[in-house]
Amino acid sequence: MITTKEKIEVYYKKLFPITRSLTGNGNRETIRILNEIINLNVSEFPTGEKVFDWAIPNEWNIKEAWIKKTNGEKIIDIANSNIHIMNYSEPIHAKFKLKELAAHLFYLVELPNAIPYKTSYYHRNWGFCLAYNDYKNNFNDDEEYEVYIDSELKEGSLSYADYCIEGNNRNEYLISTYFCHPSMVNDNLSGVLLTAFLAKELSKLTLNYSYRFVFIPETIGAITYCYKNEVKMKNLLGGFVVSCVGGPGKFGYKQTYLKNSFIDRIVDYTFSEKGIDYLKYPFEPQGSDERQYSSPGFRIPVGLITKDKFHEYEYYHTSLDDLSFAKPEYLLESLKLYLGVIKNLDANHNVVSLNPNCEPQLGRRGLYPTIGRRTIKSKSESYNELDVILWLLFYGDGSLTLFEIHEKTGINYAKIVDAAETLRRQNLINLIPVENRGEN
Numbered sequence: 022m023i024t025t026k027e028k029i030e031v032y033y034k035k036l037f038p039i040t041r042s043l044t045g046n047g048n049r050e051t052i053r054i055l056n057e058i059i060n061l062n063v064s065e066f067p068t069g070e071k072v073f074d075w076a077i078p079n080e081w082n083i084k085e086a087w088i089k090k091t092n093g094e095k096i097i098d099i100a101n102s103n104i105h106i107m108n109y110s111e112p113i114h115a116k117f118k119l120k121e122l123a124a125h126l127f128y129l130v131e132l133p134n135a136i137p138y139k140t141s142y143y144h145r146n147w148g149f150c151l152a153y154n155d156y157k158n159n160f161n162d163d164e165e166y167e168v169y170i171d172s173e174l175k176e177g178s179l180s181y182a183d184y185c186i187e188g189n190n191r192n193e194y195l196i197s198t199y200f201c202h203p204s205m206v207n208d209n210l211s212g213v214l215l216t217a218f219l220a221k222e223l224s225k226l227t228l229n230y231s232y233r234f235v236f237i238p239e240t241i242g243a244i245t246y247c248y249k250n251e252v253k254m255k256n257l258l259g260g261f262v263v264s265c266v267g268g269p270g271k272f273g274y275k276q277t278y279l280k281n282s283f284i285d286r287i288v289d290y291t292f293s294e295k296g297i298d299y300l301k302y303p304f305e306p307q308g309s310d311e312r313q314y315s316s317p318g319f320r321i322p323v324g325l326i327t328k329d330k331f332h333e334y335e336y337y338h339t340s341l342d343d344l345s346f347a348k349p350e351y352l353l354e355s356l357k358l359y360l361g362v363i364k365n366l367d368a369n370h371n372v373v374s375l376n377p378n379c380e381p382q383l384g385r386r387g388l389y390p391t392i393g394r395r396t397i398k399s400k401s402e403s404y405n406e407l408d409v410i411l412w413l414l415f416y417g418d419g420s421l422t423l424f425e426i427h428e429k430t431g432i433n434y435a436k437i438v439d440a441a442e443t444l445r446r447q448n449l450i451n452l453i454p455v456e457n458r459g460e461n
Contacts, residue, residue: 023222024221024222024353024356026349026350026353027349028218029214029218029353030349032054032058032214032217033206033210033214033344033349035054036054036213036214037206037210037343038103038204039051039203039204040083040099040103040204041201041202041238042081042108042109042140042203043078043081043109043142043241043242044068044077044078044079044080044177044178044179044238045080045081046082047203048201048238052180052182052200052236055213055217055236058217058218058221059184059217059220059234060184061182061183061184061236062183062184062185063180063182064180065178065179065180066179066181066245067176068080068175068179069176072241072245072248072249073244073247073248075241075244077179077245078109078142078143078241079174079175079176080173080175080176080177080178080179081108081109081172081174082173083099083106083110083171083173084171084172085099085100085169086098086105086106086110086149086169086171086172087099087100088122088149088166088168088169089166089167089169090159090164091165091166096155096159096160096166097149097151102136102204103204104136104137104138104150104204104339104340105136105149105150106148106170107125107139107140107141107149107150108138108139108140108142108203109146109174110141110146110148111146111147111170111172111174112147112170112171112172112173112174113147113168113169114168114170115167115168116165116166116167116168117165118164118165118166119161119162119164119166120162122160122166122168125147125148125149126149126150126151126160127139127148127149127150128151128153128156129152129339130153132153132335132339133152133154134152134153134154134341135152135336135339135340135341136150136152136340137150137338138150138202138338138339138340142241145174149168179241179242179245180238181235181236181237181238181246182237183233183236183246184220184233184234184236185231185232185233186220186223186224186231186232187231188227188228188230188231188232189227189228189229190230190454192230192231192258192454192456193230193231193232193253193256193257193258194231194233194257194258194259194260194363194366195232195233195235195254195259195260195261195314195323196220196232196233196234196235196260196261196263197216197234197237197243197260197262197263197310197314197323198213198235198236198237198262198263198264199213199237199239199242199243199262199264199309199310200213200237200238201238202239204343205338205339205340205342206267206342206343206347207265207266207267207328207329207334207337207342207346207347208265208331208338208342209265210267210347211266211268211328211347211351211352212262212263212265212266212267213263215263215266215267215352215355215359217234217236219234219263219360219363222356222360223360223363228367229367229368229370229454230258230366230454232363233253233257233260237310239309239310240310240313242310243310243314247313247314247319254314254319254321255318257314257321258456259282259321259322259323260284260314260321260322261284261324261325261326261359262309262310262323262324263326264308264327264331265325265327265328265329265330265331265334266326266327266328266355267328267329267347267348267351268328268329268346268347268351269328270334271300271328271329272292272297272299272300272327272355272358273299273300273301273302273329273330274288274289274292274299274301274302274325274326274327275302275303275308275311275325275327275330276302276303276304276324277311277315277323277324278304278320279322280304282322283366283369283424284322284323284324285322285324287362287366287369288324288326288362290427290434291358291361291362292358294361294365294434295361297358300330308325308331308332309325309331310323311323326358326359326362328354328355329347365424365434368423368438369422369423369424369455370422370423370441370453370454370455371419371420371422371452371454371455372413372419372421372423372426372450372451372453373419373450373451373453374417374418374449374450375448375449376414376449377417377418380414381449383407383410386447388407388443389407390407404430404436406436409432409437409440410440410443410444412426412437413437413441413450414444414449414450419453422455423437423438423441423452
């Protein structure tokens with residue numbers, strides 16, 4: 022692996038200041054920068070286009086926004102933080118007393134130094150977000166405030182990008198992330214960068230399965246992607262939404278809607294393999310784009326590996342989710358974990374014996390001792406190579422995957438994978454790609 026903490030830091034600093042939303046130039050600039058890591062296929066779809074039960078909203082861009090006191094002092098200015106503006110605010114230039122302005126000001130009493138992140142995508146509105154301490158220090162009933170928002174809501178397009186790695190077979194896994202949030206790192210600049218670097222690392226490998234990497238604005242982007250790629254999406258084996266993977270806290274995993282799919286089981290195994298204690302969250306139809314991909318028409322088993330999960334950490338959807346909170350080394354930990362999970366997923370195949378009528382002669386293939394011996398195995402002894410081979414041949418009727426044989430026997434999964442490759446090279450088994458989307 023060549024992705025380093027230093028490389029992650031470079032792209033954190035490039036991408037953090039950009040104002041992103043469901044649509045707009047910030048998203049295009051983000052995709053342009055990601056193209057320095059991997060060569061993305063970029064698509065644009067016109068606003069107003071119907072996608073299933075939704076329509077792509079107008080494109081939103083913003084140049085300037087501030088609030089001034091009567092003495093001309095700017096007390097809120099998006100030049101200082103793009104989280105100060107409620108995302109998708111419509112343009113306005115007017116003067117207000119606090120009584121009229123209050124409904125358009127958002128702050129968190131419980132987190133007085135944080136600027137909250139607010140949106141109003143599908144209802145025309147405007148607003149400013151600020152720290153509660155700044156509200157107390159700068160707003161009073163007697164003052165008149167000048168409000169200025171230089172934004173544009175117009176016909177335009179929604180941008181998304183994908184990157185496909187073709188493996189030895191075309192059965193695909195999905196790895197999806199969202200780039201619509203402005204300057205917040207854990208949610209979800211971390212997910213965007215992990216997905217890009219994961220694609221780069223996997224592109225250097227010989228893979229058994231194919232992998233579809235998707236970069237979208239949340240919700241409407243996933244809906245649009247499913248609409249535009251319906252046939253392909255309905256044939257996916259499973260996948261992940263990469264969200265909130267850069268925090269300092271404990272790893273967590275939100276299960277797929279199946280709860281016990283091989284996606285879930287292999288994630289559990291990989292955490293155990295790496296000795297990582299983690300939090301487990303049951304599936305629920307709230308959160309991120311897993312609820313779109315797992316909806317009744319698609320039913321893709323999609324999980325989320327997280328590090329400070331959304332809704333769970335104190336700085337969620339605030340300006341304090343910044344570069345001092347979510348550091349490059351935390352993202353690198355998550356990237357290594359994801360690579361381990363993909364490695365284990367990629368090795369999983371159904372096993373079919375090419376000599377099903379009794380045991381094949383292993384001795385002439387160098388797979389069985391040439392001199393018989395008396396063996397008494399204690400309960401504490403682990404399986405040797407011959408044990409693994411015999412179990413693989415015994416279960417080689419095509420009904421079980423390598424991972425399920427690990428689950429049935431307790432044999433180390435890596436040993437099973439290695440032994441299966443030995444048997445495949447000897448033309449004793451076929452390894453058949455998983456087809457059943459994890460319901461086994």
